[in-house]
Amino acid sequence: MSHVVVDQEEVPYVKTKAKLEDAILQGRIKQAARSCKELNASVHADGLYYLNSSRGVLYQTFCDMTTAGGGWTLVASVHENNMYGKCTLGDRWSNQQGSDPNRPDGEGTWANTVTFGTAESSTSDDYKNPGYYDIAAQDVSVWHVPNNIDLEQWSATSILRYHTENHFLNLYGGNLFYLFKKFPVRFGLGACITDNGPAIPIVYDTGNVDYNKNLYEISTPGFIAFRVFNTERAAMALCSGVKPTGCHIEHFCIGGGGHFPEAIPRQCGDFTRWSASKEITEAAVLLFYR
Amino acid sequence: MSHVVVDQEEVPYVKTKAKLEDAILQGRIKQAARSCKELNASVHADGLYYLNSSRGVLYQTFCDMTTAGGGWTLVASVHENNMYGKCTLGDRWSNQQGSDPNRPDGEGTWANTVTFGTAESSTSDDYKNPGYYDIAAQDVSVWHVPNNIDLEQWSATSILRYHTENHFLNLYGGNLFYLFKKFPVRFGLGACITDNGPAIPIVYDTGNVDYNKNLYEISTPGFIAFRVFNTERAAMALCSGVKPTGCHIEHFCIGGGGHFPEAIPRQCGDFTRWSASKEITEAAVLLFYR
């Protein structure tokens, strides 16, 4: 059960029956509920909840208490605010200062502790909370929710929802922050196919393998793939629903490092350049942990 | 009276005398004070207060407990950080990526749930809190406060303050978020005069109809007008103190969609291009609900 934990060593005068008010007076709160999974025993409704990181940072996010047993914590969303802008303002998951070989990691968002946005507006803007790097998780869940949809309708309006079940994050440090420390989303670090990161099989919750079948000549459906390179050695963070089998991954992967050498550039940005339907490019990608 | 409400259905084990600490442990707080108006019975001093949205988002803002009976909640401020920049960084109420017909809504701020800034710095930067889209209000109040003024001096230093009294928001969904859903601030959606949104009569609290009389050839004083178009079908969000009677509204209206076709452009931005005094252009526009 969730309960307040006040570090007794650091705060000697707090009695065993420490009250929250004492803890706040003290300036430090250590509350047990570190993820929606921990809340799962006592809470059963989807919605916004307060969580507390291991360092004592209190934040609020959306919990999915329904899908496959519930306990999923929303930790991030990737929202494209301008399909015509190529690495411009708002491309926090790639580069906001143009395609630039001098910034091979771009914003570095996939592997740092910078946070932004709110859960409530995560279909209208990028979002990243402390859970992204703090929660010790085993699996991910991904929702593609049309832009500007209210949170009460996220689940019902999603055009694609899926999750992993094989506890793959156990192998990569417990969350995407540590996974991307191992597999940096950095231009030039590797070659396509041979140096790609892990590709994990998925279970569909809404939609199925048909949603992007026009891409099957260059990918295999039924996966989520991490840190992949294209022909020009540009790095992308995440391919949603498919595992690349070729090099033209910019057509269906999102996020990225800071440089896309392809001429002009036409590819740089949070949503690099989807050949998928407008339905997909105008939906935010919400990332959950459990 | 304000009191903590813990949803009994969702949280079965919480007893009737639920304490705040239980509610926080639970990860969810539902507190009754949703606006400064609700606080009005027990609180009488202007200042910063914590409010709680209907979705349980806790936030802090400034309450005006004085004007015309008090109970006004600060929900937003429009601050121009660069009169020389035309739709550049900081133009969150119009477009931060240049005048662009591909982004007819610009940032979309008037009708989405993205929030930014703090109450305390709302005369030094743009501000928008959850109250903007959450509070069920009837009237608006507007303060023009010189840039960088401390909140204790806002009221005394304002160059213009007024409010509506006819409960017009009852007709438009209860706040500006819903009003602008009905009247999108989008380039090209309509023509000047004929397609403008509502213009509501105002009562002056500081200043009077004379403050922008140099504009009276193209407008009528004593109103606040919403979603108006200019000659080139560019949309602006709000005309403060006047109702346009002509098409050159860019001279006295603020906020806007993402495109201003007029050549160069000279008009794009949060403060499009005021012909009013420098006193007006160097003051933030604070928006309150009641």
Add this chain to the structure above:
Amino acid sequence: MSHVVVDQEEVPYVKTKAKLEDAILQGRIKQAARSCKELNASVHADGLYYLNSSRGVLYQTFCDMTTAGGGWTLVASVHENNMYGKCTLGDRWSNQQGSDPNRPDGEGTWANTVTFGTAESSTSDDYKNPGYYDIAAQDVSVWHVPNNIDLEQWSATSILRYHTENHFLNLYGGNLFYLFKKFPVRFGLGACITDNGPAIPIVYDTGNVDYNKNLYEISTPGFIAFRVFNTERAAMALCSGVKPTGCHIEHFCIGGGGHFPEAIPRQCGDFTRWSASKEITEAAVLLFYR
């Protein structure tokens, strides 16, 4: 000792033994711990703590409870996200819209109440909390921490740490916000050397006067200097570890106003242009008060 203070005058019905929940219900919290120094009597571990500003703004930051008696509050960090960008996005401590004589103060960050970032990510992004303008302090402490280091390792990995001991802030309003009100970081306001602000002697905690000895032809080590001008009358906010004795200060000072007239420009930005080692330019500058 820290305790909740509910203003009795404003909130008449709250009893003497006011509980935190009442205070929150009331919408206003006035908590005594306004700085890490005030927590110092009961708390002895470095880490993240909640503080409360004089206006009742609750925020969280890092307390250094170790150095020279402890009680140091982290109030800001200056982080260079792009040494190749000259006054581009992320240069919040100078100008994010290019070198521009029309914006002589640039963002105005050194002397306004705008806040951004989080304590936890202050080696990966800029940071400024309400303590910067709220705390009544006497001295400053500065840490140069390599980018992207976790807070548990900040102290051990710092390449330079020092503090002042002469209570100089007593003369300048009690913090840097007020110091920079007196000495605006504004292009063109003065000439190099003659119009510089105060230079305060420092005590080294990590490192010593040798760290930037390659600069000693144009500066004196063992100081922190504030608001200095270069040859072209560009203003910089802070010279870390040295006092300028010449005019080419852009080589070792940080922050700044909005315009650097030197051709091209090569100098504009949070880290103007350090001739110091890459070690220095790739470290965030953390500012503490006590």
